[in-house]
Amino acid sequence: MENFIVSARKYRPSSFQTVVGQQSITVTLKNAIKNAHLAHAYLFCGPRGVGKTSCARIFAKTINCSNVGSDFEACNECESCLSFNENRSYNIHELDAASNNSVDDIRTLIDQVRIPPQIGKYSVYIIDEVHMLSQQAFNAFLKTLEEPPAHAIFVLATTEKHKIIPTILSRCQIFDFSRIKVGDAVSHLKHIANTENINIDEEALNVIAQKADGAMRDALSIFDQIVSFSGKDISFENVIQNLNVLDYDYYFKMVDAFLQGKVTDVLILFNEIVEKGFDGHHFVAGLSSHIRDILVGKDAATLQLLEVSDSVKEKYTQQAKKCEVDFLYDALGILNECDIHYKSSQNQRLLIELTLIQLSQIIESKKKGLRLNLKSKKLLKIFVDGESIGSVKQVVTAVKASAQSTEVVSDPNNGYKAREKKDVVTISSSKSNFAPSVSIKQALKKGIPRNTPISKPKDKPATNGVEEVITGKEPITKEKIEAKLKEFIVSRGRSERVKLALGVIKPEVNGETDVVFQVSNPLQEDDVNSAVNEVKNYLRRELNNSNIEITVKITKAKLSKKVYTETDRFNYLCEKNPALGLLKQKLSLDFE
Incomplete structure (x- = not known):
């Protein structure tokens, strides 16, 4: 039986060209080789499984190659390349800092650095998980890292850059590796599937890439797992069944039920999801991501942000046409509140069901002119005839603006009317003590939201549009x-x-x-x-x-001292009758 080699090792990049998703870094390293601008220390940092150690090994192999090609890739034919490919090269030294993190280990490394390479120009020391070194080991390594021999080059790799002391960082050229994009991961998986004669749906590859969360090594491990489960023919259903991933169709059905206000259908669908063993918190997170993707799909400019297959992208586009932006904003807010309170909830299923009921009532609430905040339960916006005219703050601000631009006068037919101010502000009425505000529609035509009612002082009589002038000088008492x-x-x-x-x-x-x-x-x-x-x-x-x-x-009134405690009362009585103090002293009395 032939020994099986996992895809992560079998298809590990052996040249800069085969590195997935790190083009800017590979181009920089190739240009450094081309121009002979090699630094003595490099730091490769980034998430797991994105190619840090692979790039370090390719870099070490290429700078020692005696027949570098015109594309500045290793030839894989010279003695240095062959020894590297057969894992017998003495020019490349890999050290795991997780298990060699003491001062003695660094001292051994420093003694080894002094030995020049047997074949090639450089001795390359690749230290993986360098953040695991102890503080004393870092300090012992500083001098050698800053001024190594001419033949020594250090490549440090880490997933936690923030744990490395600044004095080490200042001595290295730092390369930040990024997560592998879903599209790049899908392309690489598709290439491997074709090489291995495996039939797999593109939607299934998308699920694998998303599950890997930007790590190519994780994606290849999941791919091997699916192949072991399904064989050479892999469908989308096989992938979601093996990885316990919720199908897109559930989310699409759920949103359709929200738009139609079918609370019963929503709860039945959620119960079906729970019975299949899916975690409620993962469901809430997945539904939030689904609503976000619908929002992204509403605009052609943001459609490229959807990291799904073309068929699923078309489904998102179709559902986005049915959803209003306000509905999506409110839904994201409600789901975010559910996500925040999920872990602290005593009845987590009930919390999700209440959230789903709220999502189902968004459209109906909007028709009634209501939009509620989950925390304050107050209206976020003011609606007139089902149409939003702005937030409460905007409407309050409009009170001053509309009051300064209009005046309210009496009308024989309608009681009141609003007109533009000219020279004097005049408010008059013969029918009520309260003058009405400018109507919302009139304010909107001017681009100004409506103002609130302006109350007229009760004690000031109507002056028929003429302000009263006081000229008297009667005496006052x-x-x-x-x-x-x-x-x-x-x-x-x-x-x-x-x-x-x-x-x-x-x-x-x-x-x-x-x-x-x-x-x-x-x-x-x-x-x-x-x-x-x-x-x-x-x-x-x-x-x-x-x-x-x-x-x-x-008025500066003289404040009398307040009597609060028993001691205060006794002292007050002593001031009235000094004999009390003498009696207390002779009998050695005290307060209980």
Whole structure:
């Protein structure tokens, strides 16, 4: 029986051209060889299974090749290349830092570096998982790494660059390897399948590439596993069955049920998924990715971001036409909330089912003009006739804008009407104490959202569009000020705190027009100052004196010491009757 070699080893890259998905790095290394600009130390870092160690071995093989081709690839014919291919080369030394991470191991390496190569120009030392070296080993390695012999080149490889000390990083040329794209992985797997005479669907290759999560070695391992399970003919169903991956069709059916508001169908479909043994959290993550892919498929410019086969991409495009962008945004938000609270939930299945019910009601909620936030349960947007006119913040901002650009006047037929301001702002009405706001449609025509209703002061009579001018100078008294101030508090819809502050102030009259409001603390002073202009105008109008001025002052009252504890009470009584203190001292009394 012939020995089986796993695909990850059998099809390991042996030249720069066969390295998958790292073109920028391979081109840089080939140009360095071409121009004879070889550094003494390199650091290859990146995720697992993306070709770091393979590139290091190819680089070491190529720089020692005696017949480098015009494309700067190793010839595979000279003695150096042959010894490398047969794993008997003395020019290339591989060290696993995970098991050789002590100072003694580095000292052995330093002694070995002094020996020149027997064949070729360079001795290349490949240290894999270099981040596993101890702090002392790193420090012992620093000097040799910075100034090695002319024939020595170090290639360090790691998956955790952040664990390497900065002094090592500063002595190396750093190459960051990227994850293998799904398309590149599919192409490489397809090439291997053709070489091995294996029939496999492209959709199945896409699932394998996505499951590998950017690691080519993982993709080849999964490929071998599927071949062992299915033989030479591999279908999409074989792959999802062996890898326990949820079929795309479930997600497409689920979204169709959301759009139709069929809660029953959604729950039955989810129950079928659970009975097949799929984890609920993985289902939520997969559904989120599916909705994201639908959103990507709505625009031709972002369609290239879909890492699926052409047939599945067409399905996404068709379903994207049925989904509104607002629905997709809301669905992603709801699923994100479910993902966050999944691990802390006591009933995880119920949490997912509630999430699916919310997703099924998005369309219906929008028709009713509601859009709810899962956290605050408040309206995120304001709708009129089923159409969004903007967020609450935008509408509130529009109150000021529309109030400054329009005026509300009475109309004999309709009661009120809005018109553009000219010179003077005029608000008048003979039918109600509240003037209506500018309509939403009128505001939208101007590009301004509608404003909120503008309340008209209750105590100010209508002036038929002409502002009242106060010219009187009648004398004022403290009694008149107090009486009118009470009327002002009752007639105005102000906050309770301001009402309380205005109710406790002590007005004083200085001269004929100066009124002083005395308050007891800075907080009351701020509350009174917030309404002082309105109070001043009210008093001027009601008392027919246009010269009234108001000043707010804090009264510095002498604060008496508060008696709280038993000791305070006893000391207070001692001040009244000193004999108590003498009695306590003679009898050695104390507080319990």
